[in-house]
Amino acid sequence: MADPTFEEIAAALYAGPPDAFVSSRKARADSVDDRELATRIRALRKPSVAAWVVNVFAQERAVPLGEALQLAAELREAQDDLDAPALAKLGRERRALTRRLADMAAELAGSRGERITPATRDAVEGSISAAFFAPAAASAVASGRLVRAIEASASNDDIRDAVAGEIPELEPAPQRPPDELQARRLRRDAERQLASAEKEHKAAERELATHDAALQELQTRATELAANVAELEAQLAKTRAEAERVGEELPQAKERRTEAAREADAAAGAVTRAQKALDKL
Template sequence: MSESSLEEVAAELYAGPLDAFVAQRNARAKQAGERDVGEQIRALRKPSVAAWVVNVFARERRDELGQALRLADELREAQAELDAPALATLGRQRRALTARLAQEAAQLATARGERVTASTIEAVQQTIAAAFFNAEAAIAVASGRLIRELEPSADGPADIEDAVGGGLGAPSPATAPPPVDEVKARRERRAAERAVHDAEQHVIRAQRELDKAERELSTATRRREQLGERERKLKADLVDVQARLQSAREDVVDADEQHAAAELAAEKASRALETARGALARLEGSSGETQ
């Protein structure tokens, strides 16, 4: 029996009935034609409940899991490139997706008659999440041969080879890294998306500046019109004041001439009065002497 056949047998056992695992394992070991292979099969350890739930899901929902793990590839690329916008988006997708996949896996296990607790569902979700952080964990999850649950870690779970029955092996088509051209295309697409986002933000900022400039222009235009109207009014007032001033100057000249004439007339009248008084006095003196 070849190594690939050993992996196939292990995958069948790890997705089979959990309470019958030991009996089926021993039976398949006896059926092996080679003693060494039989010993390898007999050495397969019984999976934990959470690992078994993930194995069932990996076997029955292989395409769905493969799509999820491609999202894991994108998440790891974004982490490597420190692409903050992509990380935020993919992180939200990861949390929602792992929760949904864990619930679906639990439903499959329940349909097989296995009791799945809340803590088991949490362990299943953590195991699936581990595949989003580390490529080897993704291969382990997709293998359908997990022995125990995994913990999410960028460095990968410790002793991951020991977490997979029959060894980690090579990545399956569902979990193999995407071709270089595909990776390049995704990076170029993200770069183009960032360029579009940056351009959109630039347009938004430029539009805000334009709106501000238009408001300032409108305010300045209104102020110019108000001051222009005021200038025209002041000029009209100035013309009126200048005309009144000229008239007042002329009135002053006329009044000055009238004042001079009146002053001269007053002086003449004063002299005439003095003359009349002198004449009267002389007449009165002459009358007294005659008496």
């Protein structure tokens, strides 16, 4: 097995407990036979707490950090082709991702018993943010050998000074064929058209649902009114039949009443005559 390189030794020391850095550095230097390597190890500067947090995160969470940095590289290439609203959206998403990564790094460091102050957490976020803007900063953060935090405005010289050992170059993004930019534009336009069509479709479905509800309400009301009409028509037919029957019986009732009136008059005359006869006695 090959002996560890200076960069590998530095990465191991920079991810170890901050309080034990000096003693660990001495012990590691004393353990190597190469005098030049031992001298370089002893010359390693103790990392700041923020740098240590980034180093631990870079080594313990290399996969999510690597994916984020690769995405950042692709976004840097694509942003020249974006309009103002898209750039603003990209900026918001980049800041949100930076905050999430910084929170993950702070939680990881906290799980190791280190107290992370707000200032330290901001410095961690600043270093990750710098990695999103410059390839050299991305390489520095991914190395896991930061000595101090870096800023987005840091020059290449500042970045080199902030890293122990050589800064590895990130694997370059694959060269895209000349027509891929046009393909990306066409895809983005198609995605926008799809989003617009989906939005209009949802609006049309909401409008249709509104009309369906109104139609259902009218149909229910029409059914109720038809039932009322049928009931009223039945009642009207019954009333007409009753009126016809009464109309047919009315002449007979009038005749009977007239006959009864004659009989009543005759009876009254008889009473009057009988009274007069009685009065004469």
